[in-house]
Amino acid sequence: xxxxxxxxxxxxxxxxxxxxxxxxxxxxxxxxxxxxxxxxxxxxxxxxxxxxxxxxxxxxxxxxxxxxxxxxxxxxxxxxxxxxxxxxxxxxxxxxxxxxxxxxxxxxxxxx
Amino acid sequence: xxxxxxxxxxxxxxxxxxxxxxxxxxxxxxxxxxxxxxxxxxxxxxxxxxxxxxxxxxxxxxxxxxxxxxxxxxxxxxxxxxxxxxxxxxxxxxxxxxxxxxxxxxxxxxxxxxx
Numbered sequence: 001x002x003x004x005x006x007x008x009x010x011x012x013x014x015x016x017x018x019x020x021x022x023x024x025x026x027x028x029x030x031x032x033x034x035x036x037x038x039x040x041x042x043x044x045x046x047x048x049x050x051x052x053x054x055x056x057x058x059x060x061x062x063x064x065x066x067x068x069x070x071x072x073x074x075x076x077x078x079x080x081x082x083x084x085x086x087x088x089x090x091x092x093x094x095x096x097x098x099x100x101x102x103x104x105x106x107x108x109x110x111x112x
Numbered sequence: 113x114x115x116x117x118x119x120x121x122x123x124x125x126x127x128x129x130x131x132x133x134x135x136x137x138x139x140x141x142x143x144x145x146x147x148x149x150x151x152x153x154x155x156x157x158x159x160x161x162x163x164x165x166x167x168x169x170x171x172x173x174x175x176x177x178x179x180x181x182x183x184x185x186x187x188x189x190x191x192x193x194x195x196x197x198x199x200x201x202x203x204x205x206x207x208x209x210x211x212x213x214x215x216x217x218x219x220x221x222x223x224x225x226x227x
Contacts (some may be wrong), residue, residue, distance in 0.1 A: 040115075042202050042219050098143050099171075100157070101171075
């Protein structure tokens, strides 16, 4: 799982398998955003789940949010080699700043 | 699709030298951010801005200054570069002023090596 002082987590899976990664956060958030960062590129948003939602789906992606335990998960079903990337969760305390606090990330390597 | 352009893409600087990283966005977004990413770690916020001619400190502002001369441009300045500032720097913009538009659009990053 992501957060705190942990180093980048790493997962290696075979193409076609499903993968789930977890994120725990320390402070109140209005939304959890999940970003994917491919090698040499900037992060890009892949799914966003708000504090009043428990689950959100987008294609092969599924995000969950449990505000009571301050945790979120991202699942990818039927992984492809192109899903190889680092996945970050980010929390947003709301307000005017728009500051996102990012987790340490999970490196997912899909082997074809 | 929103566009955020950073320059240079990479830079080698000497310790004690001045470094300026530039960011330009064509999204008409009010908010812009500078994040730092160290190898194997997440992104940490250095400075941000939600209006031209004004900047705010993020979580790790020490050793960095920022400048927002216009809505489109946001610069990060290292007056006295140090070895510990070797990292990849990302600029981002968002349209946070609009409801449900919290996502950040990132540039490709600038790889800075301080020797």
